[in-house]
Amino acid sequence: MCEEPLLIAEGLTKFYGARLGCRDVSFTLHAGEVLAVVGESGSGKSTLLGLLSTELAPSAGHVRYSMRDGSLRDLAELSEPERRLLLRTDWGFVRQSPEAGLRMAVSAGANVGERLMAVGWRHYGNIRGAAADWLGRVEIAADRIDDSPKSFSGGMRQRLQIARNLVTAPRLVFMDEPTGGLDVSVQARLLDLIRSLVADLGLAVVIVTHDLAVARLLSHRIMVMKEGCVIEEGLTDQVLDDPQAAYTQLLVSSVLQS
């Protein structure tokens, strides 16, 4: 679809003092591509996501990103206003706990509209229209627009968080265990929704999960992490059907077969 990569990670390393977060992670991500990062708890998945999304500063390595104007920029060199603008226009971040990603004290409509107001929208009717449109796209009833997310179920909150992130038409979305803590049927609906949105909007996604089924369903490529290092990467079906590394084989075989 696009020859130039959207995001290039080079030798990303993070130490928390003497303790290793992740070491020497490199990859490229193209527009519209979904990359899953899998591994057990403590394997450095969330650290990697933090480094990519500029929430953490790397101990070594770079992340380069192709801005909307086409220029390739090192994220560490962005000024603070540029970084904030990038975070709330061209990127999204869907967190495991919707409470962390939502503003729980204000209504669903305001949650979706916040990014629009932050980038300068000043017409109430337009903001509300966009919010209503997005609530519809994530299957939240129109009459819930003025309700607080506190009155929403876990699955609805997660869908609201997705709407809030996608309202500015980002090109890249980070997802940290988006289906964590949801029951199986709600998970399935949410995955279905994410998959269709990703396909419709041509989103690039970096999704962190410990659930191989989620990775198989959503991602094109997969990276397996263990103890801070990438031990195997490749096309999702290839890695999951024919795992090479011993740890990946263990991971794949530990999934309950139906």
Add this chain to the structure above:
Amino acid sequence: MSEAIATERTAYNFAYLDEQTKRAIRRAILKAIAIPGYQVPFASREMPMPRGWGTGGVQVTAAIIGPDDVLKVIDQGADDTTNAVAIRGFFTRVANVATTTRTVEATIIQTRHRVPETPLNADQILVYQVPIPEPLRFLEPRETETRKLHALADYGTMHVKLYEDIAHFGEIATTYAYPVTVDGRYVMDPSPIPKFDNPKLDDCPALQLFGAGREKRIYAVPPHTRVVSLDFEDHPFAPQRFTEPCALCGATGVFLDEVILDDRGGRMFVCSDTDFCNGRQAAGHRGRLAGNPIESGEGADV
């Protein structure tokens, strides 16, 4: 110099604060004037009154007052309420300055919750008492983060509050401490004045100083500075409107207080600015419930 201090050791320095403190506060004030709407931190002192009773305004007034100044103090528009009387008495005692209740005679007006109805002039300074100077506080509790938001002019979240108002009440329901943008740059809390007074801040010929004693901040709006209330294009800012005139002086287009008259729903609306109301009554204006001059004995030979 040391001799003068030594002989009057027991007396207060002019205007209560020592000269070094006043210099420090003046520097903060100058910085605040240079950067309109920006909150300048200052070393707020203990004053002989509780914090929350206007210690910020009192310190600003103490730093700028001179022996020739004429001081007016208003509390909720009135000159005769506890806070106003106490602060006026304080400066009479520690600075021996003339005080007045008339807006036109005053050179410094310290205020809580109101801007006088009488237009101010270039020779006057309006000093506001501010409880919470940070307009972003209720959206962002971290001080480090609010400072960053101000530095980056990152004010999108202010509109989230206004959006919520319209979504729930059909209009912007914020009626006091209504946030404003000063000089196209900083978003500022105008202190808890009714939004009715917000338009008076814009292009005002008088210098406006804001002192927050507990929060240790001073900010300012220099004369003739653009002050714009935040709003949406399709829900523009609108000050309060009153359907009836003042019951005592008949004034319209002023901010009115509601006074309950009995327990059967009787009520009257009167000017919140007592000086303005008294001035109009002295000039012969009469409202619906103003005392009748014949009944009260005045003009008995008519």
